[in-house]
Amino acid sequence: MYKFADTVAGSGSSTPYLPLNTVFNSVNLDEALTDNNGSFTTLAVSGRGILPRNIHMTEMSGSHGAREKRYTYDVREITVKYKLTDRSNEGFRERFNRLNGLLIGSKKRLEFTDEEAYFLATLQSGDTPEEDSNDIVGTLVFICTDPAKNRNEQTLNITTTTQVFTIGGLEPAPWTSRTRFTAPQSSFSLETNKGGKVILYYDFTDGDVLEIYYETRNIFLNGKDLAVSIALETEWFELNPGLVSFRASHETALNYAERFY
Template identity: 90%
Template sequence: MYKFADTVAGSGLSTPHLSLNTVFNGVNLDESLTDKSGSFTTIAVSGRGILPRNIHMTEMSGSHGAREKRYTYDVREITVKYKLTDRSNEGFRERFNRLNGLLLGSKKRLQFTDEDAYFLATLQSGDTPEEDSNDIVGTLVFICTNPAKNRNEQTLNITTTTQAFTIGGMESTPWTSQTRFTAPQSSFRLETDNGGKIILHYDFIDGDVLEINYETRNVFLNGKDVAVSIALETEWFELNPGLVSMRASHETALNYAERFY
């Protein structure tokens, strides 16, 4: 785990980290690539601000202007400017190779220690100047095909009694759930007050752990794919900002993160 840095001057709080570190796939690059022989230092980050909106419009014959229909967001591009140093040529190459290895994978969590938020990102490119020294400044360009900024991860404890919850954020958000059965049950239901419902037909037993992922439509029981148990009546649902009432046929923990753009 790492701590988010306090960036407010005079707050009186201290942190062992610099004010801005880059964390990719759970690894703090500034910490992992820094030792007595050299370092990785995050200098600046761009691309985390408000995204422009592509407003879809229809021209109105014989009228001024146009009719606004809806808007969408572009892919988000986040650029990290960094400094990499080492005492020796050999050490510099090794440190650079370690950096490359830590940036593998697609749609991994990208976070920065000056903000309690994360993006799902893939490294697209790295702009590195000519390596004529062991002290360079370069850039890493990450692409977020899902441009959302995710914040304030929440867990809702859904019971067999209908309860109202307030969903935060700007836009609808996906969710995952986990149900640990404490008694046999021949089916499972997770429902909202606006028509959303997940219905599974399966003979669950005491100790079974059911996991559902809205975004991928995966349904796993004790790690085994049981998507065949999904009933035809199922109506998959996202969580929309605002009030929603939910209940389940067995106590369930539902997890989500608030979405911002």
Template identity: 40%
Template sequence: MPLNGFEFNNRRSDNIYMLRGRSKSPFSPLEREVVKYSGGHRLKKTTRGLIEINQPVGFKVKNDEEQMQIVKWMTDWLITESWCPLKFDDEPGKVYPAVLQNDMNDFEKMATLRQGTLSFTALYAAGKEIELNLLPDRRSYFITGQRETDWTSKTTFEAPTSKYIIEEAGGGRIVLNYNFIAGDVLTIDYHKRKVLLNGENLATAIALSTVWFPLHPGTMTINATENTIMTYVERFH
């Protein structure tokens, strides 16, 4: 039976396996800003911290030359300049946007076995990617996960129109004033506040009445003036 491993940056190695002893907080650390006033206390702000993950790993080699080759491959694989998806075989359905944080300074050599600890810093714990099919009439959608999350959308126009709106019942709305034609492909990225039409920036079409909104866990009522696919990734504490 193969040993459990992990995937990082959409790559994995069956030669490197996980050892027992992973340490990880079960949820993101919280920093509460509490304000005192004459009548008591008020919670002003909550900030969620990063998740620290320490995972012991091991691999076997025939000699020191093979060790050097594997270590070089590992550094090419694991050292990145941006957050990359981290997945563990024993946590199916969970994804951590993470970066490698340490230099594996507890590296040990024992006969043919090599082992050490990889330390990752993760933004949050994520789950499945979900698609919502938005229509012109208002419909309720159940947003899964535990935390508010970003979203992207894609719309292909079937007929000319001079305005596009995507909105939710709580007051959030993105309004675009532009002369769209049939076949135009519109994409919106909530996190980046970016609007593209056929791959080109369309920021000038964003109306002043626009109120950007995230997706919140639970039921949300959302609609779009054109058939639209909205995509989000579940986020957990």
């Protein structure tokens, strides 16, 4: 967990805190690319603020204005301005190559140490000026096809008794679940009081581990695909902010991250 500066004047707190660092795929770039011979320094970040909304409307014949139907968000673009330095030409090229290697991967977690939140991002491009020295300032442009800002990862411990939970965030969130069976069971169900339900028909045994992924509709049992077990009466559901009741046929851990835009 990152530590943040205490901004309350006169608090007397001496808690250490991290400056603005870039963390991609669980690697802190500022730390991994900094040593006695050179460094990577995050200078500024843009694109983490409020996203514009595309409001879908229909014209009203004979009336003023239009009727709002719904709105959607654009793809999010996050730009990181950084400084890269090294004592030698060879060291600079090697440090730059290491940076490139650390940015490989699609839809990886992108985080910054001044905020407890993360994005799912892919590097789109990097703007690098003329490499006429071993001290340059450049930019990295990340694309988030899922534009959500994710915060406060939560685990709901769902039992066979109906329980009420408060779903945080501002927008509906996807979820994953994990169930470890402690006794044989011929089916599994996970249900909400709002009509959502996932029902599986399969002969589960003691020790089986069941994993469900809402976003991809994937079902795995002990790491192997079990989509064949999904019942026709299944009604997939997102987690809408607010109160929701859950019940499962076996104790289940449901995980999600609060969503903001």
